Amino acid sequence: MPISNKVQSKLNSVQNKRKTSTPVATQSSLLSFLKKEVPVEANNERKASEKLELPLTPVTPKSRREKNMQNIDNEQVNNVETTSIAEITEESTSGERVLRRRVKRKIYVSSDDDDSNDKHDSTDPPSKKPHTNIDDDYVDNCEQKESDDFDMNDEAASEDDSEDNSMAKSYQKNRNKNSNIVQFKLKGFSSSSSSRRGSSFSSSAHMTNTEKKKQRAVDFKAKNEERYSWLQNVCDVDGNLEGSPNYDPRTLYVPKSAKFTPFEKQYWEIKSNHWDTVVFFKKGKFYELYERDADIGHTEFDLKLTDRVNMRMVGVPESSFEYWAAKFIAKGHKVARVDQMETALGKEMREKASKNKEEKVIRRQLTSILTAGTIVDGGLLTDEMSTYCMSIKEHCPNEIDPPSYGVCFVDTATGEFNLASFVDDIDRTQFETLIMQVKPKEIVYEKGMLSKRSQRILKTCINCPIWTGLIPEREFWDANATWDEIRFSRYFSNKPKNSSDQDDVINEDNDNEYKPETWPEAIKISRNKPLMLSALGGLIWYLRSLKLDEELVSLRNFRIYDPICHSTSLILDGQTLANLEIFENNLNGSDQGTVFKLLNHCITPFGKRTFKQWLCHPLRNVDDINERLDAIEELNKHPGFRELYDETFLHFPDLERLISRIHAGTCRVKDFLLVLTSFEKLMDTVDKFKEYAKQFYSGKLLKLIGSVPDLSPMLLYFKEAFDHDQAEKEGKLLPYPGIEQDYDEINQKLCTVEKQLDDYLKETKKLLKYDKIVYKDIGKEIYQLEVPNGIKVPNDWKKLSCTRKVNRYWNSTLQKFIRDLQESLETKSNILKSLQGRFYEKFDAHYQKTLSAVKIISEIDCLLSLAASSKALGEPSCRPQFAQDGPSVLEFEELRHPCVTPSIATDFIPNDTYLGGDNQNIILLTGPNMGGKSTFLRQNCVAIIMAQLGCCVPAKKCRLTPFDRIYTRIGANDNILAGQSTFMVELNETSKILHEATPRSMVILDELGRGTSTFDGYAIAYSVLHYLATHIGCLGLFSTHYGMLTQEFDKNPNVALKHMSCQVDQHKKEVTFLYKLVPGVCPKSYGMNVANMAGVPREIVDRAEVTAAKFEQTSRLHDTLTANGSNVAISTQCDFVFMLKSAFKKIDDDVGDRALDNQTEHEKEKRQTRVLKTIINRIKNDR
DSSP states (O other): OOOOHHHHHHHHHHHHHHTOOOOHHHHHHHHHHHTOOOOOOOBTTBOTTOOOOOOOOOOOOHHHHHHHHHTHHHHHHHTOOSSOEEEEEEEEETTEEEEEEEEEOOOOOSOHHHHHHHHOTTTSOOSSOOOOOSOHHHHHHHHHHHHHTOOHHHHHHHHHHHHHSOHHHHHHHHHHHHHHHHHHHHHGGGSOHHHHHTOHHHHTTTOOHHHHHHHHHHHHHHHHHHHOGGGTSOBOTTOOBTTSTTOOTTOOOOOTTOOOOHHHHHHHHHHTTOTTEEEEEEETTEEEEEHHHHHHHHHHHOOOOEEETTEEEEEEEGGGHHHHHHHHHHTTOEEEEEEESSOHHHHHHHHHHOOSOOOSSOOEEEEEEEOTTOOOOTTTOOOSSOOEEEEEEEEOSSSSSOOEEEEEEEETTTTEEEEEEEEOOTTOHHHHHHHHHHOOSEEEEETTTSOHHHHHHHHHHSSSOEEEEEOBTTTBOOHHHHHHHHHHTTTTOOSOTTOOGGGGSOOTTTOGGGOGGGSOHHHHHHTTOHHHHHHHHHHHHHHHHTTOHHHHHTTOOEEEOOSSOTTTBOEEOHHHHHHTTSSSOTTTSSSTTSHHHHHOOOOSHHHHHHHHHHHHSOBOOHHHHHHHHHHHHHHHHOHHHHHHHHHHHTTOOOHHHHHHHHHHTOOOHHHHHHHHHHHHHHHHHHHHHHHHHTTOOOHHHHHHHHTOOOOHHHHHHHHHHBOHHHHHHHSOOOBOTTTOHHHHHHHHHHHHHHHHHHHHHHHHHHHHTOTTOEEEEETTEEEEEEEETTSOOOTTOEEEEEOSSEEEEEOHHHHHHHHHHHHHHHHHHHHHHHHHHHHHHHHHTTHHHHHHHHHHHHHHHHHHHHHHHHHHTOSSOBOOEEOOSSSOEEEEEEEOOTTSOHHHHTTOOOEEEEEETTSOSEEEEEOOTTSSHHHHHHHHHHHHHHHHHTOOBSSSEEEEOOOSEEEEEOSOOOBTTTTBOHHHHHHHHHHHHHHHOOTTEEEEEESTTTTSOHHHHHHHHHHHHHHIIIIIOOEEEEEOOOHHHHHHTTTOTTEEEEEEEEEEETTTTEEEEEEEEEESOOSOOOHHHHHHHTTOOHHHHHHHHHHHHHHHHHOOHHHHHTTTSOOOOHHHHHHHHHHHHHHHHHHHHHHOHHHHHHSOHHHHHHHHHHHHHHHHHHHHHHO
16 A cells, blocks of 8 residues: 655654665665555454554654654664554544554564464464564564574573463563564664665565575574584484495484583484484474474475474474374374473472472473374274284295295284294295285384395385384394293283282292293294294384384284185185285276275174185185075075164274273273273174074074173173263263272262361351351462451461452461362372273273174174175176085186176176086187177186185076186286386296196186297297196186187197187278177287277278288298198197106106216117107007
């Protein structure tokens, strides 16, 4: 808003009166500054449209103006207040308008805690924050100068003030210092031209806000580098520079010579041991982040960055800690929480009581460390599925020998530990399968002991895990150290958590905790498996560093995990899980369109986690499969059971996680009440289930319902132990009388003291002969006797307070009663604090029962999920029939892909599959591109999984032999991390199939050989197919575009030739896909037609057709194979070579290696010739 001429003249008059030599340029800058319109916060006493101007001399009547000009600087300083307000008011006096201006600028002299409140306006601004819309550069320079004037001693004093004193005391203490700062700033406006040239106000007058921030960062960095020079070249506590092989990113070297204020010393003592962790440091009502952590908060989350005297800082309100911690964790950061362990009053009392010269700073302590793989609070978890932290111990002498693994992984939200140990193959198939099944968020490993191949698998299978390397033996314990740590760490103690110090005396004879026979069975088994036990040791050490070991290990929730389960389940290795899109699709990694998404209809969080385990390990035993199928049929026959289940368990809390929090003692009161209420509903529903069970014939359902433990006595105790309604309102567990003896005793004592006070009040009324005497509480001085002024009191009464009408007194008798009352209240407060833990311990005593009940409900949830999936398949669908004896067989009639939605399923073309038994073992499948070959392959595998999982199949008929494993080689993918090409990946996967497949396996090979030249690919495809059909005898589906391959296997009794049919319009060059499996061979792949449909330019397609025709005419592979007049097929030649190789091997085995070594080359040739002649004669005789 432009300044009026009258205002301009007033300003000129002021400048003339001051008789300064201010340059014209400075005056111009001053006027431009005055013209700025700055909005001000709404205030009851000021207008929101007021304008900000520089603190010039107020325009007053002429008689006072000279006096004001003589004392301009002092008056300007004296006008400085603690509220940042700029006012311009206009008044009319005798027809004249007089402009009165006051500028009052905020000086940040409050305590550190209050200062932090002012600076966090970007996240949760206080209701009265300082005015921040004044000129940025001017404010920055004032604040910067103020910060510069604080030396090391002043910082310590400031810290003391922040922790001890109020804002008013702090302001009074620093008033003179701040006045000098402001005086220096104000004088800057009338300085000489030479001094103004160096002023940052003048130099940055035309800077943008971004440029000003950059300049501030540069200035602060220069200042900070001098004090924190050890942050320029970061090294760990052992002196290893960042980036060196032995560098430990968890620690930071801080020189002993570093100069800190008490607060800074407290911070860096914690931060130096958690350098790779974002530390949320509690200060007042905020959590603050400093230095590198502050940079992370500023750059990644746009938190407001402030230069706090010596350290860069951002902050968030204490009430939003969980929100911001979750955001940092989601970005892959570790988060440490440092809380204040005392109040300012407690600090003051401690200092007075202690004779030692302690540092005057509030005590703070690291209370927890949160990582993506070790979150225990359900409020921070965004997924109902398990989140795992995995510890890996690998023994691999070299890259040639097969490795051995010990693995331990834990779901910290439920406290479930899984232990695994296995000897793997060179390709690390079991290890890859385990990683694909678990998908851990965090990896704990021994530094320098994890092979490159294992690292590649982890990086390939997991998306951005957190890596934590531990020092061998010292941190990642070996088996013996782990055993000793478990033995003497009291993890499995039966004593209460609040036991006395005398209970902590080690007594191996009387305490079962030191006797391994009382430990969980899985840990006892690991004693003979050193790799497994060492992996557990590494994980326990890591959990101990996060302060989680005791609450998780003491749950005793350990089990042995087998990633393959050779004897009991259908093996789905990592490659099969990925190729069949069991848990993640290949498009974007989500669960849309996956088998898990199709079959998972569980409604409880713990049921969903259990169902994932079921899907990882489909059943193999026919009796177990039929038991599930019987249960599913029963459930679909009785829809009322499902309705009852949904009514109770829909939106049910995650009891499995909550009971682990109760064990840890960190459960909120409202969550504890929710657990009790939920278990009451569970027990009521189980009773109703038992009524339904009278109609069931399924042994599985009857067994589950009948095995739910009776929790009624425990629930009845808690129902009668405390007032649930009061606990819901107040968040405190207050026991009923007769439940807790010490609580009853202290309440009785309080009643006695209060009665004594009441009786004494009656006596006092009689003594003073006045019935209106009452007790009055004034602050901490409670029960003051309030007596009117006109009444005379005994001389030994002590007057505490008064008004115009009354006086208030204490006396020795009353003080004794009050002292008894205060001590009783303090005792009651301590008892109340312990009561919550006591109730939690009483609940935790039934942990195994409550966990068992949750597990049973989760199994029922999974059965209902399979029942719902079976019902949702549409028609036709059927119950699978299993052929347990005889050769392998697979028969599907009118099979559809189960992952197709019902709306699309009506148009989906079903197909029949017949393998094994009276039919060939392998189908050699041809067909056009996009003709449905890969879909046909996948739908057969998924149908097998569904059948062995215990679910109905989307087919008219299903009959099969239980398979031991499904092998898949689908798609063309390379592995950059492993340095493998597409063809190498193909061969590795195929090699594994050839070495491990059995007659009970199902093998899927999709276009093998596509990753190399035509002839090499054809040769490999031919050889693999021949070996599978002739030597292994497994069932399989083999798709190919090699037309010549079909000619070679045309008469093979173990291979059936089939193709996906289509119709071709040669004129329009269009292909109509029929998606129907029919016998025979597809004459062409119709790649040119598909290219035309895809929009490839017509001239390119025409040219490609000509080239393809020439290629087919000039192909002489078959002529080459029969050029010498041989009528022996390649398959027969291969069989001949195989027989010859087997014969030589048999003779070598009979003769022995030593005898062969002693033979001369001539003798070996003669022996081999004799064997060859014998085989040829045998062939002639057969003809």
